[in-house]
Amino acid sequence: MEQSIHSNKAPEPVGLYPHARRHGNLLFLSGVGPREKGTKKIPGVELDDQGRIESYDIEIQCRSVFQNVKYILEDSGTSWDKIIDVTVFLTNMKDDFKIYNQLWAEYFGANPPCRTTLEINCLPTPIAIELKVIASID
Numbered sequence: 001m002e003q004s005i006h007s008n009k010a011p012e013p014v015g016l017y018p019h020a021r022r023h024g025n026l027l028f029l030s031g032v033g034p035r036e037k038g039t040k041k042i043p044g045v046e047l048d049d050q051g052r053i054e055s056y057d058i059e060i061q062c063r064s065v066f067q068n069v070k071y072i073l074e075d076s077g078t079s080w081d082k083i084i085d086v087t088v089f090l091t092n093m094k095d096d097f098k099i100y101n102q103l104w105a106e107y108f109g110a111n112p113p114c115r116t117t118l119e120i121n122c123l124p125t126p127i128a129i130e131l132k133v134i135a136s137i138d
Contacts, residue, residue: 009071011035014124019072022137027076029133031089033125034064042127053126058096061129062103069133078137083113087132093119096128 004018005027013019013030020029035042044060045053070080090096097117104112123130 005072005076007072007075009037009075010068011037020076022076025137026084027073027078027082027135027137029069029072029131029135031123031130031132032065032068032072033123033127033130034061034068035125035127036064042125045126045128047126051126053128056128058092058099058128059103061127062100065129065131066103066107069131073133073135076135076137078135080107081111082135082137083133084136085114085134086116088115088117089120089123089130089132090117091120091122091128093117100129 001022001024003022005020005022007019010019010032017030019032020027033042034044042061043064044057046055048054069083073079073082088100090100100117104115
């Protein structure tokens with residue numbers, strides 16, 4: 001079974017792609033950031049007049065990203081505990097990894113999925129974190 005999935009709860013994609021795509025009993029999420037649905041607001045981010053990041057709170061962004069992932073999983077018919085693999089994109093590994101890692105442990109507990117964390121120069125919107133997720137679905 002192949003199917004594109006669009007969540008009613010997660011923020012709208014910033015390009016032409018679905019929130020997720022099901023292939024058999026695997027679910028592949030497109031990159032998920034911390035934006036709020038229906039707005040351009042990014043929790044934990046202060047922008048200047050030019051739309052550049054003035055300051056940000058990585059904890060607030062992480063919690064918002066995790067919530068958006070949960071929304072997409074739920075609207076796809078699966079759940080947080082079915083996550084298999086996560087690729088994490090951070091724009092500031094040195095300052096943000098420690099907090100991100102603490103929140104990861106809080107959210108995933110004793111049985112975390114596989115994870116790869118990369119530092120990148122920037123993301124398509126003024127955010128500091130994005131997740132790429134693969135989950136199982138029944």
